[in-house]
Amino acid sequence: MGRGRGLCSQVGGKENPAIAAWALAAALLAAAAVTLLLLAEATQLKDQLGEGLKPEEYGKVLFVSRGTFLGLGCTYTVACACCAAVTLCGYFFWAKLLCLACPLLLLCQLLCLVAAAFGGYMLQQLEAFRSSQVELLRAPGGAAAAAAAAAAADFSLQFLDAHASLVLLFAAASLAAIAPLAKAAAIDEKGTMVDVLLHLPLLSGCIATAAVLLLPSRCSLNVGLGAGFLVAAAAAAALAALQHCGGLLARVSALLLAAFYLLLLLLSLACLLAVGRQFADGRAAAIRYLRVGPLQQTAFLLQLEAAAFENFKQFYLLNKGAFGLAAVALAAAVAAYSFFAAAFSLRAAVGGADALRRDISEASSDKP
Structure with missing residues (x-):
């Protein structure tokens, strides 16, 4: 885990290149966290803080709710803070704290995979919706028919149509964070x-x-x-x-x-x-x-x-x-x-x- 001989031995100290990998991972986790918290404030979402949606209240795109984005955003925030704490304390002050790096890296990678899969699912649903909209432009009624279909879409599709760029941002940042997380686990004292x-x-x-x-x-x-x-x-x-x-x-x-x-x-x-x-x-x-x-x-x-x-x-x-x-x-x-x-x-x-x-x-x- 970027520590060389033994899981909890200090290798390289503050000069270990693994610190830079941890820093890049924390930066990408922070970007995803902020994006998810911003998405939680979207006006298209139906649920309020502390009041989650029932299964039958979800839109066509499942799990699109304020609670989902707020929960993911808070989880990313905690993951980013833990990465920063383990890195700073483990490499600079107390090497034994690096024992926590192994489960932390695994949990962070799992979180990134789940979030990226969720983002990809939402974007694919949006792609199908927009594809039908473009096809309507060539049908009788043209733009008017497409506009009527867009107005009739449920809140989840309207949310994704308005905030697709932010959804792609957190999904791409989540996937990109897997590389520095894996590198932080592999760099040892001979790394540069x-x-x-x-x-x-x-x-x-x-x-x-x-x-x-x-x-x-x-x-x-x-x-x-x-x-x-x-x-x-x-x-x-x-x-x-x-x-x-x-x-x-x-x-x-x-x-x-x-x-x-x-x-x-x-x-x-x-x-x-x-x-x-x-x-x-x-x-x-x-x-x-x-x-x-x-x-x-x-x-x-x-x-x-x-x-x-x-x-x-x-x-x-x-x-x-x-x-x-x-x-x-x-x-x-x-x-x-x-x-x-x-x-x-x-x-x-x-x-x-x-x-x-x-x-x-x-x-x-x-x-x-």
Whole structure:
């Protein structure tokens, strides 16, 4: 658990790189906590504080209630505070407190998985609702029929339609927090800041990008790219762990990691271009749709080619392009990190693999 020899032995003290992994995990937990507490104040929710909904009172999307978001938000707040307390006290003052890290990490990871699954469930329900709304735009009645259906939707769908961005934020932050939580459990006294300042942000970035692409969409393009980023995160974690073995294996793994990061760079650029083009084409179609006037809008959509209508549809399904822009921004960040990670790994493969090990690098730095 980032402690090396024995579960409760102090390793590295305040210089242990695991502290940075704990800090990143706590930051993501805090972001999810604040988002959930903000969602609990939404006006569309029916229940009041201290008065939960009965099973038959839930809307079409189950468990959408003030009590659910408030409970999750408070749980995340406690988890964040516990991570901060265990890290500060365990690494800086009393190492025996690190014995609590093992169950705490497991509970935090379970919490993140449950919250992310709940967020994904809500976003998929919203995607189905919005998809039916877009299809109504091409039916007789057009925008008027879609507006009537939206007004008739129950409170849970209206809540999700109004706050989809916040739901995606807490779900993506929850999934991204799993990477630093797992890294905090794996870093020992031989770890370096490269693990937490280069490899770890890439892992979290890949997971967050995958979440933004996968959770709110059923589009084959987004699903394929999201799955690619998830596979990339798993492969990066495995290859980065092999770098600390030392010797020939470390050099080989560093070379493989450099090649992998170059592939990840290409994947990120492909995501940036593909999703960016999807956003641009969908936005252009949406602008033309609004400009033709209410009487011609249905005919305009019927005249669109299949590919053009799909881009128009995805623009509205992805929160009027906001989710697509978020994916583009994350892909750009992953691309930048991948470039530097590939350069560093290539340098390690050529002649500096031993520098990845803290004990050797510290000993060499003491030489005159």
